[in-house]
Amino acid sequence: MTERPTILIVDDEISNIEIMNAILEDDYEVCFATSGHQALETARNALPDLILLDILMPGMDGYELCGHLKREAMLADVPVIFTTGLGDTEDEVRGLSLGAIDYVTKPVQPVALRARVGNHIQLKRMRDRLAEMAVTDALTGLSNRRRMEEVLRLETARLARGSDWLSVILLDIDFFKQFNDTYGHPAGDRCITMIAAALNRALRRSSDLSARYGGEEFACILPGTDEAGAMVVAREIGEQVRKLAIPHERSGVAPVVTISMGVATARCLPGMAADLWVREADRQLYLSKAQGRNRINAMAF
Incomplete structure (x- = not known):
């Protein structure tokens, strides 16, 4: 069953929240906040599909909150519809200039609100599908390098807190060129997809990410995982690949396909560049290859 979209209603008047909730609750998961600061925290946790945002609120008003939302990477693409009793064109223009996609006046009309919300949810889902295609490797279904680098940037910032x-x-x-030369490129593609499946079996947590980094190279991002935990995952990846027992008569290290791995671990601190982990993992991978392949090298820095 398709998961229901989540709507965040932000309004300092509980009665307004109750009215909009009654209009939308049959079709959507609804959460709410009564202040700008509470809305930011709720949005970060719920990652809603759409936000209905009141403009006139004490403290942080809707304009200021919309600016905060559009500056946060995880929330910038969430569509915002302003809901307000204001009817001034200048207010509408200001809201749209801040990144809102629509504007409805109160008291809200149930049919109009459902239609506007439904249209924008459909548009968001179409954009999400296109975005997913842009960051997915077509052969394996894993994340591609672009998505991996974006997730790494987001995770380093989040974990630094x-x-x-x-x-x-x-x-x-290991020796993938020789594999292709011996068995042909269609067999090489099958080998890559089987390794990708082995990666997915080895990564048990939903927060972990596996990606095809390029060619026959793969990457895994393990948030909240220290060196010991990363080594457990790396060994499990190696075990899953061994279980595949893909023949490789020109391997040089084994009669079956094997992999070499590099592991990099560090605590995330404010200001640390996300590519530090990739550079160190790449250095460790180089050491694994230089030492004969079919092994793991790791470094905590």
């Missing part, structure tokens, strides 16, 4: 651990694994199929 609590100085939490982050680990990155880079892995490479």
Whole structure:
């Protein structure tokens, strides 16, 4: 069953929230906030599909809150509809200039509100599908390098708030050129898709990300994972690949396909560049190859 979209209603008047909730609750999951600061926290946790935002609120008003939302990477693409008793064209223009997609006046009309919300939810889902296609590797279904780098940037910023651990694994199929030369490129593609499936089996947490980094190289992002935990995951990846037992007569290290891995781990601190983990994992991967392949090298920095 398709998950119902989530709507965040932000209004300092409980009666307005109750009215809009009654209009929308049959079709959507509805959460609410009565202040700008509460709305920011709720939006970060719920990641709503659409926000209905009142303009006139004490403290942080709707304009200021909309500006905050559009500056946060995880929330910038969430459509915002202003709901207000104001009828001034200048207010409408100001709201739209801040990134809102629509504007409805109160008292809201149930049919109009349902139609506007439904239209914008459909548009958002279409955009989400297109965005997902743009960051998905067509062969394996894993995230592609673009998405991996974006997730890494977001995770380093998020984890830095609590100085939490982050680990990155880079892995490479050993002697893959020889595999392609021996068995052909269609077999090479099947090998890559089987390795991708093995990665997914090894990564058990929904917060972990597996990606095709390029060619026969893959990457894993492990938020909240220290070096010991990352090594457990890396060994499980190696075990899952061994279980595949894909023949590779020109491997040089084994009669079956093997992988080499590099692991990088550090605590995230404000200001740290996200590519530090990739650079260190790549250095460790190079060491694994230089030492004979079919092994893991790791570094905590």
